[in-house]
Amino acid sequence: MITESTLLDSPNGRSSGEPVQSAITYEKIPTHIYADAKAASRAVAQEIADLIRQKQGEGKPCILGLATGSSPKTVYAELVRMHREEGLSFRNVVSYNLDEYYPMEPDSLQSYWRFMKEQLFDHVDIQEGNYHVPDGTVRPDKVAEFCRQYEAAIEADGGLDFQLLGIGGNGHIGFNEPGSLSNSHTRLMMLDNSTRAAASGDFGGLAKTPRKAITMGVASILSARRVVLLAWGERKAPVIRGAVEGTVSELNPASYLQTHPNVLFVIDEAAASELTRMKTPWLVDSVVWDNKMIKKAVTHLSLTLGKPVLKLTDRDYNDNGMSDLLAQYGQSYDINIDIFNQLQHTITGWPGGKPNADDTNRPERALPAQKRCLLFSPHPDDDIISMGGTFQRLVDQGHEVHVGYQTSGNIAVADDEAIRFADYVVDFNNQFGIKSPEATRIFQDAAASLRNKKDSEMDTAEVRYVKGLIRMGEAKSTCRFVGIPVENAHFLNMPFYETGTVAKKPLGEEDVRIVMELIEQIKPHQIYAAGDLADPHGTHKVCLDAVMEAVRRLKHKNFMKDCWVWLYRGAWAEWDIHEIEMAVPMSPDQVMRKRLGIFKHQSQKDGVVYQGTDSREFWQRAEERNRATAGLYNRLGLAEYEAIEAFVRWKF
Ligand code: F6R
Secondary structure (H helix, E strand, C coil): CCCCCCECCCCCCCCCCCCCCCCCCCCCCCEEEECCHHHHHHHHHHHHHHHHHHHHHCCCCEEEEECCCCCCHHHHHHHHHHHHHHCCCCCCEEEEECEEEECCCCCCCCCHHHHHHHHCHHHCCCCCCCEECCCCCCCHHHHHHHHHHHHHHHHHCCCCCEEEECCCCCCCECCECCCCCCCCCCEEEECCHHHHHHHHHHHCCHHHCCCEEEECCHHHHHCCCCEEEEECCHHHHHHHHHHHHCCCECCEHHHHHHHCCCEEEEEECCCCCCCHHHHCHHHCCCCCCCHHHHHHHHHHHHHHHCCCHHHCCHHHHHHCCCHHHHHHHCCHHHHHHHHHHHHHHHECCCCCCCCCCCCCCCCCCCCCCCCEEEEEECCCCHHHHHHHHHHHHHHHCCCEEEEEECCCCHHHCCHHHHHHHHHHHHHHHHHCCCCCHHHHHHHHHHHHHHHCCCCCCCCCHHHHHHHHHHHHHHHHHHHHHHCCCHHHEEECCCHHHCCCCCCCCCCCHHHHHHHHHHHHHHCCCEEEEECCCCCCCCHHHHHHHHHHHHHHHHCCCHHHHHCEEEEECCCCCCCCCCCCCEEEEECHHHHHHHHHHHHCCHHHCCCCCCCCCCCCCHHHHHHHHHHHHHHHHHHCCCCCCCEEEEEEEECC
16 A cells, blocks of 8 residues: 655645645545655555565456556656566566557557557566557447457456556546546547647647547446556646545546545645645644745635735634634734735846845845846747746846757647748758758758658657757747847757657756756856746656756855746746745736747747647737736735736745
8 A cells, every 4th residue: 555654744834744634524535645746656656566466475466457648657667667676577467458549550659559568568577468458450340349348358357456547637537538427338439629639749739639549438447446546737736626526527537436435546746736725724724824824825815705915804814714823913904914015025127136226125136237147948939938028128127148948849840830941941952052962961851751751750850950940040039039149049959858759758967967057157147947837747847857956066156156046937827826926017018029029939829739728829828827917916906017927936
């Protein structure tokens, strides 16, 4: 069983090492929250290993139900490590995977058969013939029979001892999409549009993403003797809350797990962030009222009641589980004014510090008046999308601004866009008789390979080069637009990103070294980095890890004593209002200017390769998010701005 020793410390201030207990009043599924996916995955892998060994001791096979997707990857990696380093054997393991796209060739890049072999089967001693993945090549008229046999085979093996699950953003388990019945069995399903959108990145666009999949049913999953569901990242937070605290409903198929007698959800802090015990812990238990908790509770109270902070009354505090806080202060007025002032002090039009001003209550130092600022942008457009207003202000206010573009962003360029550019160069060279054999070869190869590319193939090195060049040109164009010299745009092309597919390599030593070198070269007073936690496996998180590791290694250097690190959020979400430490307002004109800056990224407009589940264009997401932040400040009783960009300081 999972030990609780590595579970996250309580959000409500219990002592270190003590696990977060389920809030029985709200949570209907046992849920363990870990600080991160790695610690959580270790615990799950340990449970699986214990089960395999127990069955070995009994001389029995261990029947595992397995899942694909990004969530179980860290569990499989840990199982492979245990096999290599601790002699964990899989010879008694028989496995059945939940699902497979349909139709799907097993050797296709996106097949779940291939995924399982690459992540687990090829690295352990499981016997061939003992692992099963639904067959995506079965003839349409044979699918129903295949599904019956799949279920029968599981039953003949004695049923599943353990079922591992991920969860879709819409609550699907396996590919049991919303609407699936609790008594459903293995069958062919139509995929939900949101599922296809989420998978479209793997397939090079929505149009190429399969519409169907074979999946084990809800009843098949519920028949397992033990079920463990994994969820990482804040994108999963709302659906986890629904499954754990909501009513059982076919609209959120994971909620069916409330009816299972031996289920556990293992999730990270970000995926837990919408659970009542994390979001409003004072409604669940007594809490330690430190400043962060007070700010969180007061802003929450103000926004929930629709009353500005300065209008909250004693009664509001008493009626909403905060009477102990009120008792600590004596009267609501004192709490209100304290929090109002703190919020007020986060707002500044001078993100690089205001020269000749008292900076006691300002987010940034006044001195040095002219700062060197280094903006890290994971993709070539994150700088302008997520902090374009602040970028512009830093330049306008005379700071020396550099941008470190961390990855080439090449996989997000559509093939036809790349052909257009490759043809342009080839035609140009032909017309002028330019005979640079290397240049002509690269672009000719790229154009030819794109014309013949099959959906399942990844980009060649030449194609990646052309696509990277397109994005580099767009980033330079934004830099010119904002007003920094092109020499201040540094293209780092971090190697972890250069796989040619959505799946990236883990952060490597070379990645960290590249980031360190740029920091040492610029010696910045300010570093801005994307603190995007929505997707723990995503590019933004790896890029952030690289910056943090580089800063940790450099922090003993003299110049780092003057360096402050500010984190902006990615295109997905904004910091919670109580976390924001610097809020940079924008006028309507500044919002419009930022929009034009985003427009420089033409390859990312008008239907992008990795649209995901959000159909808005990037400039729309950015504007709506920045307006929403301004709206929150206003609802809390502060001045009304058109839009606000928000930052949190990382004190290394
Ligand atoms: C995969 C599967 C799906 C995924 C779910 C979450 O075999 O059945 O239900 O578990 O879509 O995917 P990730 O983990 O990629 O977020």
